[in-house]
Amino acid sequence: MALHAAIFLFFFFPPVFLLHTVLPGRRGKNGLLLAASLIFYAFGQWQGIPILLLSAAVSYGAGALMGRAGTGKPLLVLALALQLGLLGCFKYLNFLVSILNGALALELSGAVLPLPVGISFFTFKAMAYTIDAYRSGGGEKRRFSDVLLYISFFPQITSGPITRFDQFAPQLARRHTSAEQAAKGLRRFIVGMAKKLLIAGPVAAVADSAFALGGALDVRMAWLGAIAYMVQLYIDFSGYSDMAIGMAAMFGFETPENFDYPYLAASVTDFWRRWHISLSSWFRDYLYIPLGGNRRGRARAALNKAAVFLLCGVWHGAGWTFLLWGAWHGLLSALESLGVINCRRWQKTAPGRVVSHIYALLAVCLGFVVFRAGSLTEAFAVLRAMFTGFALTPASTLALERVSPAAWCALMAGTAACLPAGPWLVRRTGELPPQARSRVTAASYAGTAALFLLCLLAAAGSGFKPFIYVQF
Secondary structure, three states, X not given: OHHHHHHHHHHHXXXXXXXXXXXXXXXXHHHHHHHHHHHHHHHHHHHHHHHHHHHHHHHHHHHHHOOOOOOHHHHHHHHHXXXXXXXXXXXXXXXXXXXXXXXXXXXXXXXXXXXXXXXXXXXXXXXXXXXXXXXXXXXXXXXXXXXXXXXXXXXXXXXXXXXXXXXXXXXXXXXXXXXXXXXXXXXXXXXXXXXHHHHHHHHHHHHHHHHOOHHHOOHHHHHHHHXXXXXXXXXXXXXXXXXXXXXXHHOOOOOOOOOOOHHHOOOHXXXXXXXXHXXXXXXXXXXXXXXXXXXXXXXHHHHHHHHHHHHHHHHHOOOHHHXXXXXXXXXXXXXXXXXXXXXXXXXXXXXXXXXXXXXXXXXXXXXHHHHHOOOHHHHHHHHHHHHHOOOOOXXXXXXXXXXXXXXXXXXXXXXXXXXXXXXXXXXXXXXXXXXXXXXXHHXXXXXXXXXXXXXXXXXXXXXXXXXXXXXX
C-alpha cells in the first residue's frame, strides 16, 4: 500500500489531471476518469475488480428494469440481497464461522478470501443508487459507464465520502473547472496529506505503544494512548477526506464535507451529526427513517437508534469490539432520545454546557478504546487501566519516556486541528481589504508548498502507511 500511494502521487495523478485538462468534451473527460478509476483500483488490488464490476452491474440493471410494472420491489430486494451477500461473504463469513464453531463446538474452516479494498464504501454507494432508483420509480435511461464511474470514482473508492448519485450525476454532464479551483483543490489535498503524514503518523506511534503494553499499562499511558488514538483517528480520516475532496475539486467535482469538528459535540447524537457525515446520513436516510425514525414516539425512536448503531458497528468490521462499540453508541443515543441523558437541559447553563461537552468527549473516548482494541480482553484491559491503574509500572514509565518530542508536537498540533481555527481564519480573511486578502492567499499557498516538501521528507523517511478506514 505504501508503494501504491507513492506511485499514485508521483506517477498516476499528474498525467491523469493533465489529460483531463486537455481532453475536449465531458464524455471524453468522464471516460478518462472511469479508466483511471479502474486502473487505480486494479493496481491496489486487482482481485477486487470483478466484485466492483458485479456490484455496479447489479445496481445499474436493477435500476434500469424497475420501471416495468410489478418489478420494482422484487428487483430491489434481489439487488440488495446480492449486494449485501457480496459484502457479507467477503467481510463477515469467517467471523460467522468462528461464532458457529464456538457455540456448537464445531470445527468448520473459514474461507481464504481477500477482502476487496473499500468494499463497504462502494457497496453502500451501490445500495444507495438501487434504493434511490426504486423510490423514483426506476427505469431511468442512464449509461452504465456513469453508474460505474460513480461507484468507482478513485478519490472516493477506498474510504469515501459516500456520495449520492443525484449529487454526482449532474456534475458528469456539467461541471466547472478553472485554474483557481484546481489550485484550491491541490491546496486542500496537500493539507490532507500533511495531516496524515505529519500528525497522524507520529501520533499513531504513541497510541500503538500504549495499546501494546497489555497488563503493564498504567493510568498514565492508558489515558495518553486513548487520547492519542482519538486524535489519530480524526486526523487520519479527515485527512483522507480532505485529500478526496481536493482531488475531486481539481476535476471539477464538488464533494460534501465529511466532518464538522466532531470533538466539539455536546452529546453523542451531536457527535454523529459531525462525524463521518456521509455515513451517518446514509444510515439516517436508508435505515433509520424507513424503520420509522422518530415518528412513532420516543421509545420507538430510541429502539431504532439502537438498531442503527449496532448495524453501524457491524459495518465497520467483523469482530466483537465493533459490535460493542456500535452497541455503546446505540445505548447512549437511545438514552438521549428518551431524555434519560438530557443534554439539552444541561446546555441551558454555562456549567451544564461544560458538563455536556465533557460527557460527549468521555463517551466517544471510551468507545474508541473498544474500537481500537484487537479484542474485548484488550479493550477491557485498557479501560480498567484508565480508571484503576494507579500503580505505576516500569513498562509504562519507559513507554512514556520513549515518546519523542516530534510525537508530542504532533499530538499538540493534532489537538489544535480538532478545533475550528481554519473557519475562523477564513472569516477573518474575508473581512480584510482585497489587497490584504491577496497577500494572505499567497502566503497560504507558500505554506502549502512548504507542507508538501515536509510530506515528501516524511514519506521518504517512514513510508506511507495505509489510511485507517481503508480496512473498512
